[in-house]
Amino acid sequence: SFSAWSSKRCAVIGGSGFLGRHLVEKxxxxxxxxSVFDIRQSYELPGVTFHQGDLCDKQALLTALQGVSLVFHCASPAPASDDKALFQRVNIQGTHTVLQACTEAGVQKVVLTSSASVVFEGTDIKDGREDLPYAKKPIDYYTETKIEQEKLVLKACDKEKGLLTVAIRPHGIFGPRDPQLVPILVDTARRGNMKFIIGDGSNLVDFTFVDNVVHGLILSAESLRPESPICGKAYHITNDEPVRF
Ligand code: NAD
Structure with missing residues (x-):
């Protein structure tokens, strides 16, 4: 059933978002x-079909996934939200629904945007590899549900059933049109609220340029084949060296 590998019809769930739009353009x-599937439409582009809908709605997904062989899942509620029920519904139940819809629609590959925070336990990680265990005490509810989401997607990888999956784990994405990271830093600094350091100033943090994330997502999608070693695996994606913060 892996006959249509050359098909270039794909869908980006969360394609109206910061990362999603960069991915769509590339x-x-x-x-x-x-095809973009999102609860909101934030732009128009020739060559892109928008489907407005909630990823928890399987029927809406099935309409958008007709004839699609490759799905990128880059939708999530904003990490800063404290709405636990929303994270649970969208990141866990919703991802379950996405996988079901993909199977029913005959999608062959699913590429998830996970997060490097799934392995973060509160202490610095340098040269962290993908064999690090999932955090036992995730730093927040967003991360807790990103862990469950990643497990669901990777577990769904099944060569017999004809669905292949892979996950990419960026951290702190920045780049043009970033709505959160840099604008919030700048705003906080302008208001004079950046005078305090948590710890002794040697904590490590990693940032990833948006084009590198997009490159990782497309590379993994194009390398995903029944015989490829990346099936059902997660990969960290970073720039180079972590930054002292
Ligand atoms: P974003 O908020 O800009 O984009 C997320 C998109 O998902 C939005 O367009 C939103 O409308 C859509 N969405 C939310 N709930 C939905 C639902 N129920 N149904 C359909 N669409 C829905 O966020 P982003 O920064 O582009 O993040 C994209 C992905 O990358 C997310 O999975 C996020 O967890 C992951 N990630 C982001 C960062 C970062 O620093 N931005 C770091 C690590 C991982």
């Missing part, structure tokens, strides 16, 4: 036909 440039 995919178009590489000759893909792109």
């Amino acid at each position: 995919l178009l440039g590489k000759g893909y036909t792109v």
